[in-house]
Amino acid sequence: MATHSFTTGRPARSGGGNAYLDRPWRWWRLLPTGTKWVALIAGAAIVVLPFLWMLGTSFKPEADVFGYPLRLQPTHPTLSNYAAIWKELPFLRLIFNSVVFAGGVTVCSLFFDSLAAYALARLRFPGRDLAFYLVLATLMVPFQVTLVPVFQLVFDLHWLNTYQGLIVPRATSAFGIFLLRQFFITVPRELDEAARIDGASEWYIYRKIMLPLAKPALATLAVFYFMNNWNDFLWPLVMTSSTSMRTLPAGLTLFAGQYVVEHGVLMAGAVISLIPLALAFVLAQRYFVRGIATTGLK
Amino acid sequence: MAPKAAGLAAADQGAEPAAVRAAGPVRRRAAGAGLRRHWQRSAPGYLFLLPSVAILLVFVAYPIAESLWMSLHNWSFFSSSHPFIGLGNYDTMLHDPRFWNALRNTVVYTAVVVPGQIGIGLGLAVALQRNTLVNKFLRSVYFFPAISALATMGIVWKFLLDPEIGIINHLLVSVGLPDIDFLQSTTWALPAVIAVGIWKSAGFSMVIFLAALQDIPGTVIEAAVIDGAGPWQRFRRIILPLLRPSMLFAAVIATITSMQLFDQVYVMTSGGPLFHTDTLVTYLYDVGFQEFRSGYAAAISWVLFLLILMLSMLQLRLFRFKEID
Numbered sequence: 001m002a003t004h005s006f007t008t009g010r011p012a013r014s015g016g017g018n019a020y021l022d023r024p025w026r027w028w029r030l031l032p033t034g035t036k037w038v039a040l041i042a043g044a045a046i047v048v049l050p051f052l053w054m055l056g057t058s059f060k061p062e063a064d065v066f067g068y069p070l071r072l073q074p075t076h077p078t079l080s081n082y083a084a085i086w087k088e089l090p091f092l093r094l095i096f097n098s099v100v101f102a103g104g105v106t107v108c109s110l111f112f113d114s115l116a117a118y119a120l121a122r123l124r125f126p127g128r129d130l131a132f133y134l135v136l137a138t139l140m141v142p143f144q145v146t147l148v149p150v151f152q153l154v155f156d157l158h159w160l161n162t163y164q165g166l167i168v169p170r171a172t173s174a175f176g177i178f179l180l181r182q183f184f185i186t187v188p189r190e191l192d193e194a195a196r197i198d199g200a201s202e203w204y205i206y207r208k209i210m211l212p213l214a215k216p217a218l219a220t221l222a223v224f225y226f227m228n229n230w231n232d233f234l235w236p237l238v239m240t241s242s243t244s245m246r247t248l249p250a251g252l253t254l255f256a257g258q259y260v261v262e263h264g265v266l267m268a269g270a271v272i273s274l275i276p277l278a279l280a281f282v283l284a285q286r287y288f289v290r291g292i293a294t295t296g297l298k
Numbered sequence: 299m300a301p302k303a304a305g306l307a308a309a310d311q312g313a314e315p316a317a318v319r320a321a322g323p324v325r326r327r328a329a330g331a332g333l334r335r336h337w338q339r340s341a342p343g344y345l346f347l348l349p350s351v352a353i354l355l356v357f358v359a360y361p362i363a364e365s366l367w368m369s370l371h372n373w374s375f376f377s378s379s380h381p382f383i384g385l386g387n388y389d390t391m392l393h394d395p396r397f398w399n400a401l402r403n404t405v406v407y408t409a410v411v412v413p414g415q416i417g418i419g420l421g422l423a424v425a426l427q428r429n430t431l432v433n434k435f436l437r438s439v440y441f442f443p444a445i446s447a448l449a450t451m452g453i454v455w456k457f458l459l460d461p462e463i464g465i466i467n468h469l470l471v472s473v474g475l476p477d478i479d480f481l482q483s484t485t486w487a488l489p490a491v492i493a494v495g496i497w498k499s500a501g502f503s504m505v506i507f508l509a510a511l512q513d514i515p516g517t518v519i520e521a522a523v524i525d526g527a528g529p530w531q532r533f534r535r536i537i538l539p540l541l542r543p544s545m546l547f548a549a550v551i552a553t554i555t556s557m558q559l560f561d562q563v564y565v566m567t568s569g570g571p572l573f574h575t576d577t578l579v580t581y582l583y584d585v586g587f588q589e590f591r592s593g594y595a596a597a598i599s600w601v602l603f604l605l606i607l608m609l610s611m612l613q614l615r616l617f618r619f620k621e622i623d
Contacts, residue, residue, distance in 0.1 A: 040426070044439045054454045066463055070463070070465050116347050124339070131351055141603060142606060146362055148592050151586070152375065233447070233565075234561070237564075249450050266453065270453060273450055278445070
C-alpha cells in the first residue's frame with residue numbers, strides 16, 4: 001500500500017505483492033509512450049496543415065503558389081493579397097453582413113430565449129405546458145425540414161436579400177429556450193419569492209436577479225449562436241442571392257467558384273474571416289468547450 | 299290567485315332589488331377583480347413568452363406542417379396551382395436513381411465519419427486527459443477545426459487536394475505514390491470528403507469525452523490499480539463502461555450532423571464527379587432551390603428527418619441494451 005502514490009495516482013516503481021507494479025523496468029516499456037507522442041504530434045500536424053497553408057498562401061504572390069518545390073511559407077512575402085481582397089470583392093460589405101447577421105441572431109436570441117425560459121421556469125399561467133411542448137416539439141426537427149416553406153414564407157414577405165429575412169426566422173431557438181429554462185429551474189426559489197413579496201415586478205426579477213445569475217449560461221449560448229451563424233453556409237445561401245447581401249462563407253465560396261481566382265487573395269479573405277472566432281476562442285476558450293461538454297450544443 | 303301572484307311578484311320585485319343592491323354589485327366587483335387579478339397574474343407569463351412563441355409558431359411550427367402538406371402536392375415554387383398527389387412524391391423518390399445514390403453516399407459518409415470521429419476523439423481524450431500545459435495546447439490544436447467555417451475550409455482543402463498546387467499530392471509523389479486528382483476521381487472524391495469531415499469533427503468529440511473523463515472519480519482508477527489492473531484493463535473494464543452515456547450522446551450528435559452533410563461537398567465537389575459525392579441535402583438544395591420543385595424537396599426533407607429519427611432511436615437502444623443506465 002505504501003508503495004502507491006495516492007497524490008499523483010501513479011503506481012510507484014517497486015513494491016510488494018502486485019504483479020503489475022512489480023514488473024521490472026525495460027526500455028521497451030517506453031514504446032507505448034513514444035508511439036503515443038509521435039501519433040499525437042503527427043495528428044496535430046495534419047490538423048493545422050490547412051490553417052498553415054491558408055496563412056502562408058495569403059502572403060504569397062500568385063507565382064509562389066505554383067512555385068516548385070511547394071512550400072507552406074512564402075519565399076517573397078507580400079501584403080498585396082490583403083490589399084486586393086477589398087477591391088476584388090465587396091469584402092467590407094461581406095464582413096458587415098456577417099456581423100449584422102451573426103450578431104443580430106445572437107442578441108435577439110439571447111433576449112427572447114431568456115424571456116421565454118423565465119416564463120416557463122418561474123411563472124404560472126394557463127397554457128404554459130402547451131408552450132413548453134411546442135418548444136420541445138420544434139427542438140427535434142432538423143432545420144432542413146422547414147427550409148423549403150420558410151423560403152416561400154420569406155419570399156412572400158418580400159424579405160429575401162434583407163437582414164430581417166436572415167435574422168427574424170432565427171431570432172429564437174427551442175434549444176436556447178430549453179437550455180436556459182433548465183438553468184433557471186436550478187436557481188433557488190427563495191431569491192425571486194423574496195423579491196416578489198417585496199413588491200418587485202416580474203420584469204425586475206428577470207432583469208435584476210435571474211439574468212445576472214445566468215451570465216455563464218448566457219455567455220456559453222452567445223458563443224454558440226455567434227459561431228454557428230458566423231460559419232453558417234446553407235441558410236445565407238438560400239436566403240440571399242445578391243452579392244451585396246452574402247455573408248463571409250457564402251461570399252467567399254461563390255468568389256472561389258468564379259472564373260479565374262487568385263489563390264492568395266482568396267486565402268487572405270479566408271484568414272480575415274477566421275480572425276474573430278480565433279480571437280474569441282483564445283480569449284474565452286472555456287465557453288466554447290463548456291458549450292459542447294455540458295450541453296452538447298450543435 | 300292573481301293578486302297572490304302579483305303579491306308574490308311584488309314581493310319578489312321588492313326582494314330582488316334589495317338582494318341585488320345588497321350582494322349584486324359586490325359579487326360583480328368580486329368577479330371582476332378575480333378576473334383582473336387572474337389576468338394580472340398571467341399577463342407577465344404571456345408577455346414574456348410572446349416573442350419566442352410567435353417566432354416559433356410562424357417560422358418553425360407552421361413550416362413543419364406546411365412542409366408535410368407541400369410534400370403531398372405537385373408543388374412548384376412558381377406555379378399558382380398545386381395539385382394534390384398524395385404520396386406521389388414519395389413514390390417518385392422510390393424510383394429516383396439520384397435519390398438512392400444520394401442516400402447511399404450520405405449513409406456511407408455517416409457510417410465512416412461517426413465511428414471515425416468518435417474513435418479518434420476518444421483516443422485523443424484519453425491521451426490528453428491530464429491537465430499539463432502541453433496537453434492543453436494540443437487539445438486546443440485538435441479542437442480548432444471545430445470553430446472554423448466548413449465552407450471556407452472546404453476551399454482550402456480543395457486547394458490542398460489539387461493535383462497541380464496541392465501539397466498532399468506533392469507529398470504522395472515524393473514518397474513514390476502516383477499523383478491523384480482526388481476531387482475529380484470517382485473513387486477518391488467521397489473518401490476525401492469523409493477525411494475532411496473527420497478532420498473537422500474529431501476535436502468536437504474529444505471535448506465531450508474529456509468532460510466525461512474528468513467526471514470519473516480518481517479513487518475508482520486507484521482502486522483498479524491496487525487490484526492489479528493494467529492500463530488496457532483499466533480502459534476496457536472501467537473507463538469505457540463509465541463513458542457509455544457520453545458515447546451515446548456523441549454518437550447521436552455526430553449522426554445528426556453527418557446526415558445533414560452539405561457544406562464541404564457543395565464547396566469541394568458540388569456533388570460530383572458524376573454525382574459520386576451527391577448527398578441528401580445537396581440533392582434537396584438542387585431540387586428545392588435550383589429547380590424549385592418545392593413539393594419534392596419537402597418530401598426529401600421528411601425522409602431525411604425520419605432517417606435521423608430512426609438512427610437516433612437505434613443508437614439509444616444499441617448503447618443501452620446491456621445494463622442499467
